[in-house]
Amino acid sequence: MPFPRKRSRVVALAAVVATASLALAACSSSGSTPSASSSSSASGGTYQLGLAAPAGNIDPVTSSDYNAMFIVGLASAGLVIESNTGTLEPQLATSWKPSADGLSWTVQLRKGAEFSDGKAVTPADVVSSFDAIIGPKSQSPAASAFTGVLKSVAAGSGNDVVFTLDQKYDDFPYLLTGANTDILPAGTADAKWIDNPVGAGQFVLKKYTAGQGVTYVKNPHYWDASEVKLTGIDVKFYSDTQSQLLAFQSGEVDQINQSPAVTSALAKGSYTAFTQGYEKFDGLTFNTTKAPFDDVKVRQAVAWALDRKALIKTSYGNDAKLGNDFATFPDYAVQPSGLTQRSLDAKKVASLLGGKTVSFTITTYTTEQPLAEQIQQQLNAVKGFDVKLDV
Structure with a gap:
């Protein structure tokens, strides 16, 4: 179906093993924000977001629910991301190159990269994160993207991680941008991540209240912290679009996803519309x-x-x-x-x-x-x- 547009990172829902997907459209997820004078993010501050409550457990490795992945994504980071123009940009990795025969890729981690608890991001963390995806007991939706492509992941020399492939695959680095591929500390209990949400993202998840919302503060250990202008994000859960619309109109939230119902209810000039690239397949x-x-x-x-x-x-x-x-x-x-x-x-x-x-x-x-x-x-x-x- 459609693919809504990227916010801070690509969220592409992957099908499980032995499934086929029927993509009907590419949906551009536009957003609306109030005029600059009323938006708390114009010069820093705390941004107010509305979101539907996640369905099921918030597990970075196994969640396929968009809202759950959004909650994880604000506090986590992957090795690379894909830009709006389709090019790869470094995150926790700074370089990636194939072997001469194309059967392995060496990814170099960013020196000084840290998790939100101040501990260094190491090759062992990358190995552990990908073993959770491609291991024999994996329940991750991301597993299907790597089936028949990725054989194993191992620590290389220094800050290197070596991805060994089943066959040559020139676009392998793009697979590292997919959903459920955030790097977590080795030993993380994925199913209980929300109880101790350590990640390497732009924000630190400080408080999660089921059915109510999430509170984030800026992550001082983020590798590019100087470019993060917000001091925090408050996410409030709403039961439906109408509730979110009322919250947006009253100034309770700074942003709402655009839809026919939303645009028809808002007065022209009272909001700013923006798009930020494709976000998911429907x-x-x-x-x-x-x-x-x-x-x-x-x-x-x-x-x-x-x-x-x-x-x-x-x-x-x-x-x-x-x-x-x-x-x-x-x-x-x-x-x-x-x-x-x-x-x-x-x-x-x-x-x-x-x-x-x-x-x-x-x-x-x-x-x-x-x-x-x-x-x-x-x-x-x-x-x-x-x-x-x-x-």
């Missing part, structure tokens, strides 16, 4: 090991049964880019070519399904419910589908 993820999605024709039929332009107009207020079932942001430097854009075609659906009816349930989070409902309605409007929704 789409359907299929379990290809079980019926009905072990049949490629069924997957193709779903792809041809959706009116993606209508989804973008209704669910994103046209603030999105059309997807075509490949997990690549529109601003990536390398793009697939020669692909036919899929769109609603009932005749193709009928031909692919051959007269049978396909039944399945879409499982989603509350925050994605409106979009999921529209997808359900579109599929059920095409002969051959019986789709239910589980929120």
